[in-house]
Amino acid sequence: MLGIFSMKDEIRFPENFVWGSATAGHQIEGDNIHSSNWHREQAEHYPEPSGKACNFWNLWKEDFALLDELGHKMFRMSIEWSRIEPEEGRHDEEALKRYLAMFEELKRRGCRLCLTLHHFSHPQWFEEKGEFCRRDNIGYFLRHLEYLVPKIAPYVDLWNIFNEFNNGDSLELYDRKANCLVAHARAAALIRSWSKAPISTAHAMCPYQPRDPEDEFDVTRTRIRNWVINDFFYHAIRTGEILFPYRDGEVIDGLKHSCDFWSINYYTRHFVTARTADGNAPRYECHRIRPINREFYLEEFYPQGLVDGLCKLRDLPIYITENGFCCDDDRLRILYLARHLQALAEAIERSCDVRGYLYWSLFDNYEWGSFVPRFGMVGVDFKTFRRTPKPTAYFYREIIRNNAMSRELLLDYLPEFRDWIIYPADQGGRP
């Protein structure tokens, strides 16, 4: 008997567990013309620029009605700095007003707001100054936050200062990562003077494993990668010390304990080899998705990585601020979601204080250079901007309603898997 996975009758989540979804401004808003990403898309003649993206900038009201209908209780979105301050020192009050109207509407619908202040994109003028690669530039970000935070603080339930500056494994990036840590610490102090809501920075939790676990060079290269991508961040937040190989260590005031929770984005594992300069070894792939600008493999399901990773983070509450799958066959998305919620429940059973889960992403959106990878539980027609919820959206709504996921629910959505599910031995083996 081929087992897709073994599943209990029902998996329940803790009381007050928060369910929702995540997005990012540049990927959904459209016409983000003052941002560094927009500029790059034009300057480098991207075959698929972001353009109108999901046209969320105009359709947000309808989108929040849909969000409500689908039962989401928290929404992660970002505020685009380049809309607020399109030119250095000039603020666009209309743009701010629109964001405030969005936040009001979320509140009116009883949906909590997880707000990211920097999700990869920033104003082009800031990019031209060298963005976060230069420590001197942190002041521009803080000046922006001094303007913004007092106005938005009353609406925010969870703060993400940055999204995923931890990614990337090269010496040149260490200074940038260090600068982002410093910016994170200073921003956290600033936010704390205006808001009691918990603060963090979203961390891409990527489990790295050696291509050959018996090869000491692969193992050493993997340890280094795990350090420079994952562990440097936890270490810095726990101790205040910034530590990278081949770089003097530094201790930063205010960095220690500058996160109130771990904000974890999780997708899958990756393999590392000592035998290429970039260290990347091939991943397991399911099938290929081919955006115009790059090879993109549909990623392997590796829910165990979520359990193992979370078990190292028992010192603070945890929110999963991204987890999702891109595919055209929505059944795979349902399966991915079910497998990862099961992993989450296991982590909770093993004493990880997980408080919420935000699926990436509410919509199909602009995946940084292409519209081809579809992560959404709501499909988007990028010509008409019509939204169509996929079966995953209704599957997820049932989970939210029940605060639980049952085997029957899964089989209702994936009846073809009935013969492939293994029933745990303590529930009588196969029925």
Ligand code: BGC
């Ligand atoms: C990023 C998102 C991105 C997603 C899927 C995450 O690392 O935060 O912006 O769309 O991965 O690739």
